[in-house]
Amino acid sequence: EPVIVYGSLIGNLFSCIFFRANTLFNIWIKYKPRLPEWYYNEKLLKVGDSLAQIKEYKLALLQCYGRYLQQFVSVDLDNIIDDVHRFKATFFPNGFRDKNAALTFHALQERNVCTYQMVCSSDRNLQNQKSLQTCFSVLSSLRLTMQLALPQENLYWLIYSGTIHIYTICRHLMMIGQSAKVLEYLLWASICMESSVPLLSVHYLTWRATLYTAVSQCYFDCQASIHGEIFARRGLLKIDELKQFENIGSSLEKSETKRVFREATLKMSVMIFKRAVYESRRKPKSYFCPKLRVSLKEAQNVPWPRTTTERLLTEMFDGVAAQFLAILEALSDSSRRVLRPAPPVPDEIEVRDVISELFFAGLEILSGNSIKNKNLQ
Numbered sequence: 181e182p183v184i185v186y187g188s189l190i191g192n193l194f195s196c197i198f199f200r201a202n203t204l205f206n207i208w209i210k211y212k213p214r215l216p217e218w219y220y221n222e223k224l225l226k227v228g229d230s231l232a233q234i235k236e237y238k239l240a241l242l243q244c245y246g247r248y249l250q251q252f253v254s255v256d257l258d259n260i261i262d263d264v265h266r267f268k269a270t271f272f273p274n275g276f277r278d279k280n281a282a283l284t285f286h287a288l289q290e291r292n293v294c295t296y297q298m299v300c301s302s303d304r305n306l307q308n309q310k311s312l313q314t315c316f317s318v319l320s321s322l323r324l325t326m327q328l329a330l331p332q333e334n335l336y337w338l339i340y341s342g343t344i345h346i347y348t349i350c351r352h353l354m355m356i357g358q359s360a361k362v363l364e365y366l367l368w369a370s371i372c373m374e375s376s377v378p379l380l381s382v383h384y385l386t387w388r389a390t391l392y393t394a395v396s397q398c399y400f401d402c403q404a405s406i407h408g409e410i411f412a413r414r415g416l417l418k419i420d421e422l423k424q425f426e427n428i429g430s431s432l433e434k435s436e437t438k439r440v441f442r443e444a445t446l447k448m449s450v451m452i453f454k455r456a457v458y459e460s461r462r463k464p465k466s467y468f469c470p471k472l473r474v475s476l477k478e479a480q481n482v483p484w485p486r487t488t489t490e491r492l493l494t495e496m497f498d499g500v501a502a503q504f505l506a507i508l509e510a511l512s513d514s515s516r517r518v519l520r521p522a523p524p525v526p527d528e529i530e531v532r533d534v535i536s537e538l539f540f541a542g543l544e545i546l547s548g549n550s551i552k553n554k555n556l557q
Contacts, residue, residue, distance in 0.1 A: 221283055224248055225290075232294060237301070241294040248287045257291070261321045268328060276332050285338050288325045292318045293345055306356055315349055319365045322346055326372055336378040343369040343387070347394060354394075359401035359514070366395045374418065382426055382437055389415065389444035396451040401514045405455045412451035419444050446502055453496055453506045457489060457538070461530040476540050484544060489537035500545045507542045511535065 212220055228244025231237075249257070252271050260266050271284050296318045303311040326342040329335040346369045350362040370391045373379050379388075392415035399408030423441055479486040485494045493503045 218279070221248060221280065225283060225287055228287075228290060232290060232297075235297070237294040237297040241291060241298065245287045245291040245294065248283070249291065252284075257321070258317050261317070261324050264324060264327065267324055272328070276328070276335075281332075282335065282338075285325060285329055285335060289322065289338060289342060289345070292321050292325075296345075296349055300352075306352070312353075312358070315353060316361065319346060319349055319362070323365060323368050326368075330372060330375060333377060336376045339372050339376050340379055340384065340387075343372055343391060347391060350394065350398075354398065354401065357514070359398045363395070363398040363402065366391065366398055370395055380422065382422065382440055385419065385422060385440050385444050389419065389447045392418075393447045393451060396454075400451075400454065405459075409452055409455040412448045415448045416445065416452075419448065446497070446505075449496055450502075450506045450509045453492070454510050457492055457510050458531055458534050460492065461488065461534055462528065476536060479540070487537045487540065489534055490541050490544075493541060504542060504545050507538050507545070511538055511542075 224244055225248060228240040228248075231240035231244065249271075253260070260270060271288065272278065272281055275281070296315060299306070299311050299314050306312055306315065322342050322345055326339055329338045329342075346365050350366050353359075353362045370388070373384065373388045373391060392411065396408040396412045396415075399405065399411060419441065426437065476487075485491040493506060497503045497506055
């Protein structure tokens with residue numbers, strides 16, 4: 181009977197969302213002693229998930245995830261995220277095979293998500309130093325939770341969702357110039373995807389390549405382009421390894437699998453091009469040789485590929501969409517505003533030439549002339 185009444189109350193929960201939280205969640209206090217513990221905890225977190233979906237993060241955090249975690253600790257959770265042994269002893273006293281372990285992992289992870297979303301609600305651009313500190317605290321907590329869950333193969337879903345949350349927060353922080361600080365978390369997310377056997381399948385390859393790309397972009401933001409290229413080449417090797425071990429089934433699966441591998445390879449190739457297009461033109465400082473520079477005005481009448489940059493694009497990418505994506509990535513630089521009417525930051529003639537040629541190639545692709553010229557050849 182209590183279970184039936186409880187179910188009815190849950191069904192009406194979202195029609196009453198405008199009531200005060202203390203009235204809305206009286207059901208927790210009233211019915212908890214009358215319900216089986218496993219049932220109560222499971223429904224408590226499900227309500228929290230539903231509240232988070234409709235962006236009621238504060239209610240979900242305080243009345244669901246926080247209420248569930250109170251059974252383990254009464255102090256601020258942030259005080260124990262730096263000690264993995266204390267964290268483990270606090271939340272998993274019976275080990276990870278305990279029937280409630282998965283619920284606890286879920287509550288810990290969603291608590292972090294709600295905390296981040298609440299920060300964004302009050303300070304979207306993270307201008308307050310306290311907001312930044314909270315974001316990095318959330319990242320550390322997510323990493324610690326994933327560290328404990330990683331050896332448990334059945335918790336691969338938590339690792340996967342954890343990488344998504346880390347990526348989302350890190351992307352936000354990268355936009356405000358925090359790439360150097362978020363690099364370690366993106367690296368961690370990438371390694372987690374490689375360390376969980378269920379997540380090594382082709383099904384998750386697109387996401388894994390997205391994480392690899394974010395790591396490379398972080399290196400570029402930190403003015404460590406060589407490491408960005410190295411990591412992208414490492415990503416290509418990982419993709420190739422999976423390609424060799426993958427057992428392709430029906431023709432439909434084969435077509436879809438080829439598309440996934442092609443997309444993942446493209447992401448890595450774009451990051452390699454981002455550095456290669458400039459480095460291939462740079463000369464040693466001691467090297468001096470007068471060079472006849474290509475006149476872009478004269479090159480307009482020459483069939484595609486007309487410049488060194490366009491030839492490299494043609495060699496590395498099939499199709500104008502991939503070529504245009506590579507151009508956009510090569511022109512993006514957190515240390516350089518390319519539309520500002522001033523010389524690029526690295527005041528080198530070769531770099532200026534490449535930037536001009538990238539714009540030149542991009543305009544040609546947008547006009548459709550590169551396709552016409554290719555068809556005529």
